[in-house]
Amino acid sequence: MRLKIAIIGAGISGLSCALALERHGIYCDIYERKHTIGNLFPFGEIILQIMTRPCKDPLDFFKKFGLVLRPLNEITRIVIKSPTRKVEIRGRLGYIFERGQGKNSIENQLAQQIKSKIFFNVNANYEDLKKSYDYVVIATGNEMAAKQLTEWESVVSARVKGGILLGDFEPHSVYVWFDRSYAKSGFAYLVPLSNKKASLILVATYTLKEEIEDLWQTFLFRESLKYKMIETFETELESGMIKEHQVGNVYLVGNAGGFLEPAFGFGLANSIKTSFYCADSIVKGGNYDGKVKDVLKGIEKMVELRKEIDNMRDEDYDRLLRIIGNPFIKGLIYKTNFNIMKHMPFFIKLIKKPGQ
Known part of the structure; x- marks a missing residue:
C-alpha cells in the first residue's frame, strides 16, 4: 500500500525531503502558504568550507545526498571587520547561493527536480493532516509547531534587516562586520549576487522590532555604506533546541526542528541533512531522533559558542x-x-x- 505523506513547507527542507522520498518511489503532497516557491525577499546565502568539514569542498557535501546545486559564485575572499581591525582571508573558502524566488535560487533548483504536487496558498495545519496522512513532515522554517508539539528551549533571538544594493561589487568577495553598537552580539554581512548587485543583511541579537531601524541606520553610517538600495526587508529569527524531533507520525526538519545553527545562523547544510534523515526514517522505519544525533552534537557546540559570543x-x-x-x-x-x-x-x- 502506498504511503501517504504530507510535507508542510516548500522551502529547502521540505523540497529536499520530497526529493529524498521520491528516490524511493514515494510521492508527497506539499503544502505551501505562499503563492510560489522561495523566500519573499532575495538574498545571497553562503556555505563555507569550515562549516562542512571533513568535506573539503561544500559541493561534495551536497553530492553525498545526490544533490547537484549550482552556486552563483565561489568565494575566494572574505573581509572581516571589527570596530578597529580588518582581516582579509583568501583561498577556496566556500560558495554563494541565491535565495528567493529567482529561477536560479536553491529553492527553485530543488523544485525543478521533484514531481510531487505542491499546493500553494494553503495554510496547512499538522493537527488536521496527521489524521489523513501516514506521516506529516513539518518544514515551515520556523519554531511555531515545535513549541506546540514538544519542549522548546530558546538559545538566541534576533531581528534581521536587509536590503538589495546596486553598485560595483567583486562577485567572489564577502564582507562581514562585528560591532556591538549596531549588531549587539550579532553581525552584518554583504554577499554579492552579481558584479552589479548585492544583498546586505544586519542580524541584531535580542532586539525589539522598534529598535532595528535605528541600528540599521547606525550600521550604514558607521561603515559608510552609500550604495543605492532598491528594496529592504525585515524579519525575525529564533534558534532553539527541542526535546523530540518526531512526535507520533509528525516529523520536524530543518529550522522547524531546531536545527538552525545558533552562533552564525547557518542552516542550509542542516536543513538538507535532517530532511534526508527524515525520509530515510520514514522509508526504513528507523529512529529519526537517533539519526539526527550527529547534527545535534554540532549544534550543542554552537550553543556553547553563542553563549561566549553573547558576552x-x-x-x-x-x-x-x-x-x-x-x-x-x-x-x-x-x-x-x-x-x-x-x-x-x-x-x-x-x-x-x-x-x-
Whole structure:
C-alpha cells in the first residue's frame, strides 16, 4: 500500500525531503502558504568550507545526498571587520547561493527536480493532516509547531534587516562586520549576487522590532555604506533546541526542528541533512531522533559558542581579528581541514579578557 505523506513547507527542507522520498518511489503532497516557491525577499546565502568539514569542498557535501546545486559564485575572499581591525582571508573558502524566488535560487533548483504536487496558498495545519496522512513532515522554517508539539528551549533571538544594493561589487568577495553598537552580539554581512548587485543583511541579537531601524541606520553610517538600495526587508529569527524531533507520525526538519545553527545562523547544510534523515526514517522505519544525533552534537557546540559570543565586547572582536590575522593561525583555520568550529567555544574563551 502506498504511503501517504504530507510535507508542510516548500522551502529547502521540505523540497529536499520530497526529493529524498521520491528516490524511493514515494510521492508527497506539499503544502505551501505562499503563492510560489522561495523566500519573499532575495538574498545571497553562503556555505563555507569550515562549516562542512571533513568535506573539503561544500559541493561534495551536497553530492553525498545526490544533490547537484549550482552556486552563483565561489568565494575566494572574505573581509572581516571589527570596530578597529580588518582581516582579509583568501583561498577556496566556500560558495554563494541565491535565495528567493529567482529561477536560479536553491529553492527553485530543488523544485525543478521533484514531481510531487505542491499546493500553494494553503495554510496547512499538522493537527488536521496527521489524521489523513501516514506521516506529516513539518518544514515551515520556523519554531511555531515545535513549541506546540514538544519542549522548546530558546538559545538566541534576533531581528534581521536587509536590503538589495546596486553598485560595483567583486562577485567572489564577502564582507562581514562585528560591532556591538549596531549588531549587539550579532553581525552584518554583504554577499554579492552579481558584479552589479548585492544583498546586505544586519542580524541584531535580542532586539525589539522598534529598535532595528535605528541600528540599521547606525550600521550604514558607521561603515559608510552609500550604495543605492532598491528594496529592504525585515524579519525575525529564533534558534532553539527541542526535546523530540518526531512526535507520533509528525516529523520536524530543518529550522522547524531546531536545527538552525545558533552562533552564525547557518542552516542550509542542516536543513538538507535532517530532511534526508527524515525520509530515510520514514522509508526504513528507523529512529529519526537517533539519526539526527550527529547534527545535534554540532549544534550543542554552537550553543556553547553563542553563549561566549553573547558576552564578547568590541575589544574582544578586535583581539579575535588580530589573532585570526596571524599567518600561522590563518593557515591553520583556512588552509587545512582542521575542524575549527568544534573548538571555537574554547578558542573564544581564551581570547576574552579575564573576568568576563
